[in-house]
Amino acid sequence: MASYSNVANEGEDVLKAYKTKFNAFDLNRNGIISMREFAAVSMRSGYKMSKEDIIEIFEKPDMEKTGINFEEFVDIMQRKAGRSRALAPYRDKFRRYDYRRRGCITLDEALPVLARELGFDRSKTEAFIQIYDRNKDGEITLLEFVDFEKKVEDLRVQIKAAFEAIDKNKDGFIDPDEAKDVLLSKGYSEQKVEERFAKFDRDRDGLLNYTEFAAFYDVPLN
Structure with a gap:
């Protein structure tokens, strides 16, 4: 497991780089980064973060009272780097949805991909997002996307x-x-099959292509 002692063994330059980052957040130079300081610097850099977002990043529910010191900061950054490497295989897939490069996937961004690949309509896409939207903000972040994409692939295979x-x-x-x-x-009755077939034969050629079939098949979410 990555830790401050591991980083210290890597040399003075590595610790200096972490110290520079730490000092950027430690606005009052007291050797502790408070939640307020982290939120302020993040907002200044263009990231508006909620209290829950910050607690999730720092894995420390009492941060509001205690803040984090330099050693804790280094440990957290090391773990974050490890998670970033683990997320690497999902980044390109994430960008297929996040075409506006906002770092999250909205319903409108997910819909065309899931409609094409899984035959989802708007209501089914919304229900699917709700399953994997852990903080219930209506969007899928990269962390949430891992389980989201695993399920997409499972449904695609089916x-x-x-x-x-x-x-x-x-x-x-x-x-x-x-x-x-x-x-x-x-x-199904023969009439129901014919009605369903006609409903999803969108190009009216008397056949279902893969995308039309995906909607016709209506694979369950669970």
Whole structure:
């Protein structure tokens, strides 16, 4: 586990770099970073953070009273660097949604991706975001995105497997007869299958492509 002693062993220059960062937050130079100081410097740098955000970063619920000293700051920055490395594989995927580069994913940003890949409509996308939006601010951060993306991939695999199983002639489309083979066995009437097929055949070509099928298939969130 990363710690102040590990960093100290790396040499004077590394500690100096951490000290420079620490001093930028320690506005009154008392050797302690308070929650108010951290929030003020963050806001000055363009990041408006709530009390809950700061507590989550510093993993110290009593920070409002005690603040953090230099050694604690170094330990926290080391852990943060470790988390950042762990999040690296998800950054490019996150940017597919976060096209405005705000560091979070909104409903409007998630909708076109999930509609294309999972067949989600607006209400289903909103319900999906609510599951993984831990702080209930209506947005998905990079930390929240890890579990969000794992579930997206799981649902994507389910839909792809179903599409390939139903596409008996392997032409890359689902025709009405292939759809009936599946849904009639699940208790749908022939009329209901035809109505559902027509509803999701958006280009009116008499076939369901992958995106149309994803909406037609309506994979459950849980």
